[in-house]
Amino acid sequence: MMQGCIGEVEFAVSPAEVFTWGSMERKRGIRFGEHSVLAGTPRLQHIGRELDTVSLAIVMDSALPEATPCERRIEELETLAEKGEEQALAFGATYQGLWVITAVSVTARVMQGSRILRADVTLELKEYN
Incomplete structure (x- = not known):
């Protein structure tokens, strides 16, 4: 079941795998x-607002053989970030606007040899305006 997306990368939960956000912080x-x-x-003068930032804590679990490997999901996100282009962000069916990925952080939680079975990934996003 699709949970949302950033650009062409869809977040989803299925019986075979988990690839969705666990939390979201918006500033x-x-x-x-x-x-x-x-x-x-000194006197202060209101100038306007700054660009919003979002931190998405993504949970990945691909322990089952039919699941997309965590490494491939991580590579998709890193490639998207390296493009440096604005991406549409949606939570469920709700469009959140255009954003750029400013950082990708990966913490491997469970590994089998060199294969990552479970990982936490944090995406740092900045509003594109």
Whole structure:
């Protein structure tokens, strides 16, 4: 069952594998300019908002033979990041806008030899505007 996507990479959960996010953190900052004044404290001026950032904690489990290997999923995400292009982000059927991947972090949780069976991957995204 599809859980969402970033670009062409679909997140899904099935009896054979897990490839979905475990959590999502979104941050929105607001920008202010600071102006010095003579004989007084500086004044702030609202300039607007910063670009949003999102951190997606992705859970991968491909222990069953018919599952897509974690290494291939990780490679797909790294390739997407290296393109440096904006990608559509969707959670379920809800479109979240265009984003770029600024970082991919991988933690292998269970390995069998050199094969990763379970991994946590963190995607750092920045709003594309």
